[in-house]
Amino acid sequence: MSDAAFRVCIVHLDEGKGEIVSFGDKNLHIGGSGLAAALFEKYGLPNESWSHPDQPLIFAIGCLTGYFPLMSKVVAGFKSPYHDQYAESHAGGRLALAMRFAGYDAIVLRGRARLPVAVHVGARVIETKDANYLWGANVFTTGRVIRRAFPGASGHRSIMRIGPAGETLSAYGCINVDTFRHFGRLGSGSVMGVKNVKAIVVSGDSDLPLPGPDPKAYGKLFKKVYEDMTATEMMSKYxxxxxxxxxxxxxxxxxxxxxxxxxxxxxxxxxxxxxxxxxxxxxxxxxxxxxxxxxxxxxxxxxxxxxxxxxxxxxxxxxxxxxxxxxxxxxxxxxxxxxxxxxxxxxxxxxxxxxxxxxxxxxxxxxxxxxxxxxxxxxxxxxxxxxxxxxxxxxxxxxxxxxxxxxxxxxVAAKKFGGEDFACVLGQEMAGYATGETFFASQSLSFRHSHLDTGAYGYDQKEHDKNADKAVKYFVDDERERVILTSLVSCLFARGVYKKGLLAECLTSVGLPDLAANLDKAADEMQRLRWRMRLSTGYEPEKTSVPKRFLEVETWAGKMDPGYLDAVRAGYIKAIRELGAPRGES
Missing domain, CATH: 1.10.569.10 (Aldehyde Ferredoxin Oxidoreductase Protein, subunit A, domain 2)
Structure with missing residues (x-):
């Protein structure tokens, strides 16, 4: 297997077996967000429903996962039950390191089990076990039972599970990861549910060799990054x-x-x-x-x-x-x-x-x-x-x-029962910031409809000239920078430390100097690939809207300006169409 290729574990649920494949190129796909999108491009069915048995559920880490502090997240890629389009959700916990110690850059679930199962993946095992007796159990009960059913790999074992919401196929059923973390938004739990998967156990049961051509230089850099992370005021705040x-x-x-x-x-x-x-x-x-x-x-x-x-x-x-x-x-x-x-x-x-x-x-x-x-x-x-x-x-x-x-x-409920004007939905249910027009525009249109796609909630608090072109440029540029981090895959709390210069040093130290030298180009490619996947599965940004309730908001900066909001949305829709254009047309 090439050092530049990703090692991917594919679990075929309908057959109860797995295979390990070599996929993609770290110098292009980076990992995480980029790798998940590339895997969906290969294995996804853009024109089929999210519930089609062969739609993949993808979990991906990055090439710095496990090697540096706060490179601790996993990206889930899937076709969402919320809008039937390609989506991402991110989670922490022990999962990222468990995957690294199991030796996999990605785990992909395909097919549908005949009856509810628990999937177990490790360096030495790929199996499914009967979990029919757990169907209907809540998240906590499921966790207690699964911990006993899959002992071992203490400290390097991660347990994902769903509750009743994932079984009843709620559009926002989530995946609980190691009790306190989640793949929360856009219904990944129901993707597990429709596949008859109650739980996934990842056992990090292998060794992790020191990376790169110079282990001593790597160790020195790791120490520097660790000290920067623990010494910053931002990290103390968190x-x-x-x-x-x-x-x-x-x-x-x-x-x-x-x-x-x-x-x-x-x-x-x-x-x-x-x-x-x-x-x-x-x-x-x-x-x-x-x-x-x-x-x-x-x-x-x-x-x-x-x-x-x-x-x-x-x-x-x-x-x-x-x-x-x-x-x-x-x-x-x-x-x-x-x-x-x-x-x-x-x-x-x-x-x-x-x-x-x-x-x-x-x-x-x-x-x-x-x-x-x-x-x-x-x-x-x-x-x-x-x-x-x-x-x-x-x-x-x-x-x-x-x-x-x-x-x-x-x-969905408001369209059926009334009250659309006060349904606080911006692509999906709003996040906890009613800061103003740029945030409302960003969440209503952005890739994950998430407050973390861009820093628009902070932009509202700092920028007051209401220049729509400037706001749209900020959205696109800020998203591209975040794609680097969500592909590597870093916690976004670390974005104040992981600037591109330091990331290039980290990549070089683990034996990826070409990616280090071309990180901007790779990030641009992965930003565009993600949008291509979203648009190919039916996303029409022109059909999104901002309900009336958001126009009634008054913040410290004053009342909302509908004209500015519309201008920002129009500019961002144009930018999304350009980013997601088929290769050769952008």
Whole structure:
């Protein structure tokens, strides 16, 4: 196998066996986002439904994974049940290093198992085992059983699993990774579900040799990168309060989505601030494998049993996005209440952001008489934690016609029951930043409809000249820089340290000097390849929209400017079409 080629494990679910193939070129595809797109180009079926048995589910790492700090993420590539187009989702945990120690740059699931199975992949094993007895189990129960069923590889074993939402094919069923991390957005869990895969275990049961032509030089560079990562103020910020520290500043900027975006600031937001969580609920920090920062904040949820004399303690991870979606967006301004909703969403295997925003829409629709008590079953009201806990169960299980529609997305439900103007959907359910026109334009159109596709939420806070051409150029250039990191695959928290000069040094040290010398060209190619895959599967950016509710937002910078928003969207649509044009036409 060529040193420049990727080593890919393909699991044929319908046959219950696997094969190892040599694929692609590290100097072109880089890994992660680029490798996933290239594998989808080869194995994907652009014109078939996301649920077609032969659609691949791809997990890819990069050529720096395991060799440098914070190179700790995995990219999942798949055709999404949310919009039936090519999509990506990213996750941390132990998975990236488990894949590296198993000796695979990518794992691809093809076909559909006859009955529910658990897939086990390692350097010495590729197998499927019966998991029919786990179908219907929640994420936590599944994790406990799978850990016993697949012992060994301690510290280098990663477990992915789905809950009821993935089995009922929710458009935002997620994959839980090692308890505290997730492939969250756009329904990867339901891609596992439609393939009858309840869990995937990756055992890193092999050795990892020192890379590159000069191990001593590599060791010296690793030490430098490690020191830079642990010494920076930015990394301390992520370890201390973490992203929950954003709640109060964003609230003060009048940019925190509250009660289905009917407000953007509220003095009660202090009750769900990072400071409040840290003071009352934080019990420990955790980290993805290969990361010295420890940005995962784990809170203590204390729940009383019905006899009122017994309690159970649960550990629940939280961050800004979860606090927004299951706190402010649904009017829960109490940290313990928000943590309880996070726990319920986790059990069901739902994406937290989509679930919270969907329930916020349902609450307002119920209050306005568009939905009946018979449909929602519980008295949905902003701040009503008990009602939301029951509704989350209904959402994960698709209990009735209403919840099955809501599980396909807030806008799907709004088109059926009314209330499209206040469905807070920008391509998918919004992220936790109501910062202004450039962010709304970016999330509504960008590749993953994610707040992490570009730094537009920060751009809104810094740029005030409302130059649409300048904003579009920023989107395209910033996305290209992020594609480098999501292909290598770095945590984006490290983007302040991993500048291109340092990345070139890292690549050279692991024996990839050609990629180091041509990183910009490779990033441009992979940015274009990703867009080609998205457009080839039916994405029509012209048909996206920004609901009326977003135009009613008023931030610290003032009211929204619809003309500027439209101009930015028009320019970005043109740029996307150019980026995704077939080879030779761009």
């Amino acid at each position: 370890h201390n309060l973490g992203t929950p520290g954003n709640v109060i500043p964003i609230n003060e900027l009048k940019s925190l989505p509250i009660r289905n975006l009917q407000q953007t600031t509220d003095p009660d937001a202090v009750g769900i601030s990072g400071e409040k969580f840290a003071a009352d609920l934080l019990i420990r920090n955790a980290a993805c494998a290969g990361c010295p920062v420890g940005c995962i904040h784990v809170g203590m949820l204390r729940e009383q049993f019905q006899d009122e004399h017994r309690f159970q303690i649960r550990q629940v991870s939280y961050d800004h996005e979860l606090i927004f979606a299951l706190g402010s967006m649904v009017g829960v301004m109490d940290a313990s209440g928000a943590l309880a909703l996070m726990d319920e969403v986790e059990k069901q295997g739902l994406d937290a952001m989509s679930a919270g925003v969907a329930l916020a829409w349902a609450t307002e629709a119920y209050q306005k008489g568009l939905l009946t008590k018979e449909q929602v079953e519980y008295d949905l009201a902003f701040g009503n934690v008990d009602a939301y806990k029951e509704a989350i169960w209904c959402l994960g299980h698709g209990k009735n016609e209403f919840y099955r529609a809501l599980a396909q997305g807030a806008m």
